[in-house]
Amino acid sequence: MAKVVFRDQEWEIPGGKTVREIIEELGLNPEAVLAVKGKKLLNEETVVEDEDEIKLIAVISGG
């Protein structure tokens, strides 16, 4: 299982999906979210494998 972290929530997701698929599955808009693994920015077509831990970052701010 891959671990996905967004804000203070965490999900376990089976490996083999792309970043974009994961973002969409969580009901988020890929235009408004980026994914990082460690400090590395991930392309949205990157396949997330079992054991991977990725973090989603909301890019939209108010103001």
Added chain:
Amino acid sequence: MKKRQTQARVPRCKKCGAPAVIYMRQHRLALCETHFQEWFVNYTQRTIEKYHMFGPEDRVLVAVSGGKDSLALWDVLTQLGYRADGLYIGLGIDEGTQYSQRSLEAVRGFMAERPGLRLYVVDMKEAYGETIPELARRVRRGRGKPCSVCGLSKRHIMNELALREGFDVLVTGHNLDDEAAVLFQNTLRWQTGYLARQSPVLEATHPGLVRKAKPFCRFYEREVAAYAIVRGIEYQYDECPFSVGATTIYYKELLNQLERHSPGSKFQFYTQFLKAKKKGLITFHEPEGEVVLRPCRICGQPTTAGEICAFCRMWVRPDMDLEEAKRSVPSLTFRVETSESEEG
């Protein structure tokens, strides 16, 4: 084998063929980490030139909040060799959240890795005796939210400091999503006055006004965040606690839904508006007689609000005469912080 699977669908960098970290649909452009940074910096320079924002000799003041946009902007302008100092306004939004405190820490962390930077710090509590939430509570403006007091205070302080310290231009990190959201909101209501004024550059139309520019106005918010991440900028991720439910965020979400189904629509919406306006294909007129700018009798900054500007009015009571009023408005104080220069 596993590696190939992982990378199979990842687009290749247009410049070097390495796996791309970002694909920008509106430009049909995929770039690797290195070439994305290079493109981002060069594209900022092209925007600065396209709208005649400022030149290499100009002194530039960057409004920094500790968020991704303003820190990325300061980073890029420094890389491009501009004489750019920062201005941080300590709003004192700390009750429960330490939001302002952590924002300043993000700015200081950014500076610590970049020798030779200069930061002007204006602390609301020190300079004016009240934090933004305290000030907002006292003047009872803005229906329980301090956002309107905050906005007008920031505009006033940025303008005053920029003029007093002799800067040629004040720049902010507004990105295309910010601008498109404002455009969308103003178009829905046909706010012709606002539409007339919305521009990547605001000229100093009055001696008491500093010139303003938005060098990131052609970047998607997503690209600015991506740039901050690949540059390793540790920005303040948290939102101002008062921005929850802000209408701008709602409009940004709407535009991103459009963007998701029709890539490039956000970009077209904003840039075609600017283009059509520039060519004179669409014109808006300021409502007649409404915008008479007169200098505030206390601070001298131009105001449409009559004798005394909205900022100064927060300290003035109707029964005061002018001398008393002048004494009541605290004057701007600031300190300057610098990051160690390489030789020192």
